[in-house]
Amino acid sequence: MPSLTEPKLIAGNANLPLARSIARRMSLYRGVDQGLVDARVERFNDGEIFVEVFENVRGEDMFIIQPTSNPANDNLMELLIIADALRRSSASRITAVIPYFGYARQDRRTKARTPISAKLVANMLTGAGIERILTMDLHAAQIQGFFDIPVDNLYASPIFALDVQTQFKQQMSDLMVVSPDVGGVARARELAKRINAPLSIVDKRREKPGEVAEMTVIGDVTDKICLIVDDICDTAGTLCKAAQVLLDNGAREVHSYISHGVMSGPAVERVSNSVMKSLVITDSIQPTPEILAAPNIRVVPTAPIFTQAILNIWNGTSVSSLFEDKTLRPIYESLYHMD
Known part of the structure; x- marks a missing residue:
């Protein structure tokens, strides 16, 4: 009523x-x-x-x-x-x-x-x-x-699923959803289920906050279009390194879907200069002019x-x-x- x-x-x-x-x-x-x-x-x-x-x-x-x-x-x-x-x-x-x-x-x-x-x-x-x-x-x-x-x-995963189905319409069978750490597996699995894609994990060992010492890919990403899924992108250090590790392990290309683009400090510059083809964030946080001007960052509305x-x-x-x-x-x- x-x-x-x-x-x-x-x-x-x-x-x-x-x-x-x-x-x-x-x-x-x-x-x-x-x-x-x-x-x-x-x-x-x-x-x-x-x-x-x-x-x-x-x-x-x-x-x-x-x-x-x-x-x-x-x-x-x-x-x-x-x-x-x-x-x-x-x-x-x-x-x-x-x-x-x-x-x-x-x-x-x-x-x-x-x-x-x-x-x-x-x-x-x-x-x-x-x-x-x-x-x-x-x-x-x-x-x-x-x-x-x-x-x-x-x-955000239902919104991201719609975006993936539109952007990768002809390549759905080549997609691999990737969690950038073990703690984010449930979030990545949710998107993987929605787009019927396999799941991989990047296991990271952190020495101290803001620094990543070592990364290992769990799963075969050879010739896959990898979609990294996470909730927060802060300084983008982990994200950019994960993208490079995936390419080093045979991935065809790497894209990222992040719910909240905090994008602190050098984040925009790092993403712009990274091997990632695209970073998709929502407007849950107001995008800065630098974010909007970045060639490989896209904002989807909430x-x-x-x-x-x-x-x-x-x-x-x-x-x-x-x-x-x-x-x-x-x-x-x-x-x-x-x-």
């Missing part, structure tokens, strides 16, 4: 193009003008964040669109302060739409006297009055258990799936239906014209 409240979108500064794209699609789907709630999110001279909402949100179903990407702390604080402003303005329900969930890599204690920052962030979000989380490709699935509120975790997920949450219908190809394909049909 549809809700009697209206869905309203508000955005921080982390990824305004994505927020506006979601608003445009909601206007199209609902047949009514669905702009972003008029608000200002700005800084005082000392860096403090100030939020003022100019529209009445009393009793409304609010969706805050804000990835907690770089600068992670500023964007996280914006999200918390927007939520507090909405809660004090008597919003009916507050859902945080976090396309990229920052601090997700700190999901467990790897050494003595270290924090579990992902749990701390979960506590902060709940304490700010957020009643539901909508995100994509959490780094670790167990983070959902850090929350005592509903968490809907969307997956607005269609997030828009439909927001509408499903508002209507009280299934979000998990978006994991199915028959449900997802129609909302991406304008991008992927498939027979």
